[in-house]
Amino acid sequence: xxxxxxxxxxxxxxxxxxxxxxxxxxxxxxxxxxxxxxxxxxxxxxxxxxxxxxxxxxxxxxxxxxxxxxxxxxxxxxxxxxxxxxxxxxxxxxxxxxxxxxxxxxxxxxxxxxxxxxxxxxxxxxxxxxxxxxxxxxxxxxxxxxxxxxxxxxxxxxxxxxxxxxxxxxxxxxxxxxxxxxxxxxxxxxxxxxxxxxxxxxxxxxxxxxxxxxxxxxxxxxxxxxxxxxxxxxxxxxxxxxxxxxxxxxxxxxxxxxxxxxxxxxxxxxxxxxxxxxxxxxxxxxxxxxxxxxxxxxxxxxxxxxxxxxxxxxxxxxxxxxxxxxxxxxxxxxxxxxxxxxxxxxxxxxxxxxxxxxxxxxxxxxxxxxxxxxxxxxxxxxxxxxxxxxxxxxxxxxxxxxxxxxxxxxxxxx
Amino acid sequence: xxxxxxxxxxxxxxxxxxxxxxxxxxxxxxxxxxxxxxxxxxxxxxxxxxxxxxxxxxxxxxxxxxxxxxxxxxxxxxxxxxxxxxxxxxxxxxxxxxxxxxxxxxxxxxxxxxxxxxxxxxxxxxxxxxxxxxxxxxxxxxxx
Numbered sequence: 347x348x349x350x351x352x353x354x355x356x357x358x359x360x361x362x363x364x365x366x367x368x369x370x371x372x373x374x375x376x377x378x379x380x381x382x383x384x385x386x387x388x389x390x391x392x393x394x395x396x397x398x399x400x401x402x403x404x405x406x407x408x409x410x411x412x413x414x415x416x417x418x419x420x421x422x423x424x425x426x427x428x429x430x431x432x433x434x435x436x437x438x439x440x441x442x443x444x445x446x447x448x449x450x451x452x453x454x455x456x457x458x459x460x461x462x463x464x465x466x467x468x469x470x471x472x473x474x475x476x477x478x479x480x481x482x483x484x485x486x487x488x489x490x491x492x493x494x495x496x497x498x499x500x501x502x503x504x505x506x507x508x509x510x511x512x513x514x515x516x517x518x519x520x521x522x523x524x525x526x527x528x529x530x531x532x533x534x535x536x537x538x539x540x541x542x543x544x545x546x547x548x549x550x551x552x553x554x555x556x557x558x559x560x561x562x563x564x565x566x567x568x569x570x571x572x573x574x575x576x577x578x579x580x581x582x583x584x585x586x587x588x589x590x591x592x593x594x595x596x597x598x599x600x601x602x603x604x605x606x607x608x609x610x611x612x613x614x615x616x617x618x619x620x621x622x623x624x625x626x627x628x629x630x631x632x633x634x635x636x637x638x639x640x641x642x643x644x645x646x647x648x649x650x651x652x653x654x655x656x657x658x659x660x661x662x663x664x665x666x667x668x669x670x671x672x673x674x675x676x677x678x679x680x681x682x683x684x685x686x687x688x689x690x691x692x693x694x695x696x697x698x699x700x701x702x703x704x705x706x707x708x709x710x711x712x713x714x715x716x717x718x719x720x721x722x723x724x725x726x727x728x729x730x731x732x733x734x735x736x737x738x739x740x741x742x743x744x745x746x747x748x749x750x751x752x753x754x755x756x757x758x759x760x
Numbered sequence: 761x762x763x764x765x766x767x768x769x770x771x772x773x774x775x776x777x778x779x780x781x782x783x784x785x786x787x788x789x790x791x792x793x794x795x796x797x798x799x800x801x802x803x804x805x806x807x808x809x810x811x812x813x814x815x816x817x818x819x820x821x822x823x824x825x826x827x828x829x830x831x832x833x834x835x836x837x838x839x840x841x842x843x844x845x846x847x848x849x850x851x852x853x854x855x856x857x858x859x860x861x862x863x864x865x866x867x868x869x870x871x872x873x874x875x876x877x878x879x880x881x882x883x884x885x886x887x888x889x890x891x892x893x894x895x896x897x898x899x900x901x902x903x904x
Binding site: 374375754 | 784835
């Protein structure tokens with residue numbers, strides 16, 4: 347792809363925008379401004395082409411096929427696994443399991459690891475910044491196994507209280523599961539330290555990387571996390587596909603999550619033996635097309651340069667934060683110095699829904715509500731926020747449109 | 761004015777905005793702001809319309825055989841929508857309300873607010889208004 351170096355991040359945003367057909371349309375008579383990237387990002391042509399190429403060129407079921415199309419599909423499918431391993435710096439590609447997304451990844455770990463390893467009275471530590479998908483699966487298993495959930499508190503600035511975390515760790519702690527970055531506030535959590543402390547207490551760790559995958563460097567070996575997961579659609583890839591990384595030794599000790607084809611070695615009615623990892627966890631025909639296209643998303647990020655992308659997004663975040671903070675009655679929620687490009691805010695006396703709907707009339711897409719983090723909203727004393735989240739294809743000009751739109755809302759409603 | 765005529769009037773008013781989405785929403789919110797205030801003591805859980813993403817409270821009373829609604833919402837757009845519903849239904853007999861058909865939302869380009877995500881809420885508002893009408897009708901029949 348074209349990526350002519352320019353001042354600052356080196357991101358040639360106009361060139362990048364050409365790769366995203368969806369961005370070039372009018373919404374309610376205005377150019378679309380897509381600021382809902384933390385919910386899902388748009389997809390570059392490489393990803394769309396990969397989907398098309400698979401279905402028009404080599405659609406076949408993978409792994410046991412002996413014909414050419416099956417070989418091609420299998421090769422492409424397994425190439426994504428190798429790319430994912432390299433993207434996360436996993437020790438081997440056997441540590442990469444394809445799932446539908448982070449929600450399924452966490453359910454898989456909670457179900458398989460949790461059910462086999464947890465005992466009555468054990469403790470699971472989560473944080474007050476978690477998405478419901480990193481809360482509810484643990485509640486289900488905790489109830490079943492009579493375990494307790496402990497929660498790392500959140501400070502007023504939207505950061506985790508690490509001192510309190512240290513106080514929560516004890517010999518009963520079995521699992522610590524937190525996000526790498528908060529979807530509601532953008533806070534980047536000090537996961538390396540959280541993991542180290544968890545290990546010292548003898549617990550395993552899961553990092554929800556949904557909001558990190560497209561923005562932060564990820565090295566699972568350096569982090570030393572036991573599990574890491576991401577969703578393809580939040581990192582320029584297709585919906586319905588994601589990755590669960592797990593340390594091989596731990597994965598090998600875990601029982602299967604679902605039964606079916608692919609995950610078995612031998613089946614008899616008396617006894618069935620399991621396939622090796624990762625296949626043990628990939629029952630049934632997987633989401634072949636989307637897995638294959640996910641490689642193009644990894645390549646898009648690596649090719650563009652994650653660091654350059656992050657710099658560009660930080661610039662937008664800083665600019666937008668400064669400009670928005672000037673608006674009367676507007677308060678930014680989540681003011682950590684370390685944030686991915688998520689900007690959550692409230693305007694005194696105006697409901698987030700009204701703000702979101704008004705912005706939509708100008709073609710600006712933001713998200714409003716509790717962002718699937720109701721405990722966090724309760725902690726912040728809010729019903730919800732307006733959230734603008736930036737991706738590599740967003741521009742300063744678009745940010746200006748957001749500000750104009752907000753000025754208009756405030757001017758009318760206050 | 762009949763339920764049909766009031767809706768025609770609303771459609772005519774919005775047509776002056778020539779389909780400008782932003783102006784239409786602003787106008788809708790302005791109408792909401794003009795809605796007579798609901799008594800604070802009426803904003804109870806019992807009076808809350810379930811199924812709305814934003815919070816909506818609705819009450820009704822009968823005067824000389826006509827139903828009068830009072831409502832509020834914590835969001836300006838929803839308040840605007842409900843102010844239109846009140847304008848259409850208030851002052852009519854239970855029978856008229858029960859047989860009245862709401863056609864204005866799509867005709868003023870507001871179907872997107874009541875389509876998809878808000879649809880249940882809007883449908884719930886109409887349903888609740890008709891429930892009041894039905895209750896008043898039943899009561900008057902029993903008394904007669």
